Each structure stands twice: as structure tokens, then as C-alpha cells.
Amino acid sequence: MDLDIYQVDSFTSEAFKGNPAGVCIINNGLTDRSMLSIAEEMAVSETAFLSLPDMTLKWFTPKAEVKLCGHGTLAVAHVLKERGLVSTGDTVNFETLSGTLTALINESTIELDFPSPTIQFDISPCQVLLDNLGIEACKVVCFGCFDSAAAGLVMYIKWQA
Structure with a gap:
């Protein structure tokens, strides 16, 4: 298997600062087991996997898949820009377990739009x-x-x- 895997320090422009995330851009599907194995190998809090054909974005910790990861999403958008797959002014829609997430690619920043959580107040505390x-x-x-x-x-x- 030949994969391009990146480690991106999100929320900073300095190496070894910010919040590290693994990024794997793929053209064909990987099994969840393979993604989990890669995340274990990367050994960062989350590794993001983007399937280019359908723009499906998934995140895995070294132990499990998670439904949403902000710094991982930011890292993926950064890698797409650095690889020339998106340009300044582009909007990228990622399909995730949490719904569609949007990234606006600016000259020196990336804006992310996430779904708002819904708080349930009709329950009693344990x-x-x-x-x-x-x-x-x-x-x-x-x-x-x-x-x-x-x-x-x-x-x-x-x-x-």
C-alpha cells in the first residue's frame, strides 16, 4: 500500500507548536481497521482521512473513530491547499459523521463551519x-x-x- 501521510501542526505557523494531527489523503477506500492502524502508528491525538472521490472525512484516535475533530479538519484543508488541490477563495465541503463541514480557504487562514450542538434539557441528572x-x-x-x-x-x- 502506497499512501501519502502528513503530520500538520494546527493553530500555529511554527514547527512543534500548536496541535498536531495526522492527515492521510486517499483516492480509494481504506477499511476502518486500516485507518485505525495508521492512526495508531501516527500516535497523535487524531489522524484525519479524506477520500477525495466523495470528500468523505473521517478521524481516528489511536483507539477509536471520533465523530468530529476541528484541528484535524483544519489540517486536511491546509494539506489540500499546500498540494494545490484547492486555492484561495475556494470553499470545500467535507462529508462526515457529524454532517457536512465547510472550509473556506483564505490567503493566510482557513475558516471552518461546524454544526451547532443541540442541548437536551428534558432529562434528569444521574x-x-x-x-x-x-x-x-x-x-x-x-x-x-x-x-x-x-x-x-x-x-x-x-x-x-
Whole structure:
């Protein structure tokens, strides 16, 4: 298998700064197992895989696939620009598990547009969670959760001290 794999330091213009992401641009499909193996080998927080024919973008940690990764998306857009596959002023649409993500390629920046999370407030907090946080149930003013994709399930709790 012959692949071009990059490591990009996102959010910086200096080497060994920012947030490193692996990037693999492919023309034909790789299995999820192959992508996971490559991510394990890269040993960074996420490795992004872009299938050029259908612009499907996936991200893998060394342990699992994730639904969304901002710095990985930024790294992919950067590699596309550096390889001359996109130009300043282009808009790139990536198809992901989180929906369509858009990148606007500017001269010296890249703008990313991600879906907004929907917070569910019609659920009750788990007593074990409250106990572990040291919060009494009667003090909870508001509780919600949302799937932030990259971070997994995120809880929101507002309580009276």
C-alpha cells in the first residue's frame, strides 16, 4: 500500500507548536481497521482521512473513530491547499459523521463551519454523577447534555451553591 501521510501542526505557523494531527489523503477506500492502524502508528491525538472521490472525512484516535475533530479538519484543508488541490477563495465541503463541514480557504487562514450542538434539557441528572460531583439534587437549577462528537457526551449542570 502506497499512501501519502502528513503530520500538520494546527493553530500555529511554527514547527512543534500548536496541535498536531495526522492527515492521510486517499483516492480509494481504506477499511476502518486500516485507518485505525495508521492512526495508531501516527500516535497523535487524531489522524484525519479524506477520500477525495466523495470528500468523505473521517478521524481516528489511536483507539477509536471520533465523530468530529476541528484541528484535524483544519489540517486536511491546509494539506489540500499546500498540494494545490484547492486555492484561495475556494470553499470545500467535507462529508462526515457529524454532517457536512465547510472550509473556506483564505490567503493566510482557513475558516471552518461546524454544526451547532443541540442541548437536551428534558432529562434528569444521574444521582451517581451528582454524588461524585458533591452536588445535592435539590440544588440543581438546570441540567442538560449534548453529544459534542469529538468529546463524546457532555453534561451541563447549573446549581446553587
